[in-house]
Amino acid sequence: MKILDRYILTTFVKTFFPLFVIIMFILLLQTIWLFISELAGKDLDFSVILKFLTFATPRLIPMVLPLTILLTSIMIFGNFAENYEFAAMKSSGISLQRAMRTLSVFIFFVGIGAFLFSNTVIPSSEKRFINLRKNIVKVKPAMVITPNQFNDLGDINIKVAEKYGDNDEFLRDVIIHKKAARPGNFTVIKAVGGELKGNINSDLITLILNDGNYYDEIQQNSPQKRNRLPFAKTHFKKYVLNIDLSSLGNVDMDEQQYSKGYNMLNVNELQDQIDTLSIQVNSDMKNMTVEVDRRIGFDGLNKNIKIVDSLPKTSNDTLHIRDYFNTLKKVQIYQIASSTADGVIRKLNSTQKNLSFKRRALNKYEMSLHDKFALGISCILLFFVGAPLGAIIRKGGLGLPIVIGVVLFLTYHFIGIFAKNSAEEGGIPPFVGSWLSTCIVFPLSIFLTYRATTDQGIFNLDTFIQPIKNFFAKRSSKTKK
Template sequence: MKILDRYILSTFLKTFFPLFFIIMFILLLQTIWLFISELAGKDLDFSVIIKFLTFATPRLIPMVLPLTILLTSIMIFGSFAENYEFAAMKSSGISLQRAMRTLAVFIFFVGIGAFLFSNTVIPSSEKRFINLRKNIVKVKPAMVIAPNQFNDLGDINIKVAEKYGDNDQFLRDIIIHKKAAKPGNFTVIKAVDGELRGSTDSDLITLILKDGNYYDEIQQRSPQRRKKIPFAKTHFEKYLLNIDLSSLDNVDMDAQQYRKGYNMLNVNELRHEIDTLSDRVNKDFESVIDNIEKRNGLKELNKNIKIDTLPKATKDSLDLKDYFDTKQKVQIYKLAFSNADGVIRQINSTQSTTTALKRALNKYEMSLHDKYALGVACIILFFVGAPLGAIIRKGGMGLPIVIGVVLFLTYHFIGIFAKNSAEEGGIPPFIGSWLSTFIIFPLSIFLTRRATTDQGIFNFDNFVQPVKDFFVKRFSKEEK
């Protein structure tokens, strides 16, 4: 390696690593802020918090690494241009492409490393991160009660409209479903207000309910009695419910129960999962079509009838008045309505199921493409930042940081909007993962070409000069 190549590479790395750790630290603080409700007030060991931060760090690499490459490229090449180091290189016969060659090779290997990292380290850390969050939640189940949704707490399912108080111990508009040996919600408790009381020395948590009703469904064999007395209702002003949490005290923070998330799989596992979901969607469609054909009898319609012997119909609709009496007509219409209603219900049910499956399938496909797109994005963003720094001829932490952040935010938001659209099926998952990279690729070619020919981003003379020439000719004619 020549002295010039070593100088450019060392200058790049001296800026790259500090900037990488600064950006990582900022985003890690944001992650802590997002999950502070899951960590605060749970008396967690310091080792558990360190594990949480360690497992959360790799998931930030897809944002930190491209941004660091873009900002470092702009800053370094802007500094070279500002200090006339590029001018010295060009006077010695060294072009911009020659100066970028060593860094381009380095960034190429960084891109390969980014793919390998996203294929191995990120799925493993994501799996541990999700499972650690689930295990932390079990440490203090009282904090699991989220408003406006059912929460599993001991032997009950509880839903509250609002939590308030210094420690969120007061509840409002409470609905409780007590678990039973048989599947089903046979006991329901509703209350206007409630309060959670517990002690660190006890395995029991007391739920005090105020001004509510206790509903208990009566299990009767006779349908007639069940209609007369479907349930028993008891009103109470105050009701105490003790919840045993002893089974949740000893929580293993290293337990791994969740393994099938789209961010937890590598390339081979993602492809297998995509094939499985695709086959399932196709089988659901085939099953619905087969069931509908069996229900309406299309397959069996012409088996025992010769079409040539049937009289030619004069109307498109079927008229039953010449073949059946009134009672038979009513039965036929009821049967047709029942079949049509069943088909519609089956289609709607299958549609909702396949919509959820397709959404999951889109996520798995985007996760697969994201692993390849990360490495390619690192390479392309280098070819955006390096020529852009040479064009603006400004290094340091001022203008290059502003331009780099604006470019990266544009790139990042385009990717977010594309992925959201792809998840809902608006565009293919392939486009959702690669759209921002496809948009930034022509910009890298344009900037590299402009920087190579020593031109600015825009040549304003091409717009201003024709206007000047027009007015000069106009005034010269008037003077003559």
């Protein structure tokens, strides 16, 4: 490696690592602020908090690494141009392409490392991070009854619409699902209000429910009786429920229960999961079609009917049943048709919701797969945006380069967010959602690199101003004549 290449690479690395640490520290503080409600009031050990920060750090790399490369490139090449080091290189016969060659190789390996990191380290850390958050929630669960969502407390799942009072001890619109040995929610308790009593730091919580109903589904052995969905209902003015939380006192922070999230899988696992979800979606579509055809009698519509060519054709497809049946039969036919239509509509609505959920999950898995490849490519392209841009603006340091770099990256980042949100809802293909921002940066990198290597500015104002000057010059000359 020549002295010039070593100097450029050393200067880049010396700026890259401190800037990387600073940006990572800022985003870690933001992460702590986002999850402060899950950490506050838990009396967690320092080791648990350290694990939380350690597992949260890799998930920030897809945002920190491209931003650091962009800012470092602008700052370093801006310093070279501002201090006339590029002028000295050009006078020695060294072009901008030659000066960028060593760093281009370095950034290429950084891009490969970013892909490997996103394929191995990030899924593992994300798995541990999600499980650690789930385990932290179990610590003092009486303090984290979040309104408008089900909370797992001992042997019940509880949902409340609102908590109020000095210590949030009063509850409004309480719904409780009691756990049982058999899977499913067979016992449901609904109450207008409730109150938590006792020491919330103890292992026993007393929940007093007011003005509610107790629903218990009755299990039947006969299929005919089971289809009627029998249940027992009991109204109460006051119901006392003791919740034993002693089993939740000893929480294993290293327990791993969740491992199938779209951010927890590598490339091979994502491809398997995508194939599985695709088969399920196609199967659900096929089953829905078969079920609807069966309910409306489509399969047997033309069964045992012989088509006779001599029959007169009619343009009216409406069947007037009043001409063939009496009043009682008409009522029965209308009731059957109405019941069948309602069943088909319910089937279509439920299938649509299920397919919408699975398609959204499928889009997330596909975007996660493409994001692993897009990360490395974006690092390389942002270098070819920042390096020529720094050489063009000829300004280094922490002033103008930081402003320009942050504006460019925020534009790149927000385009990616909007594209991914649209792809998640099915507005655009997942492939486009992951690659749109990178595809926009690609022509920009070519344009800036070309302008910088040909010693041109970002925009040549003379191209627009000179025709105007010529026009007014001709006008003035004609006026003098």
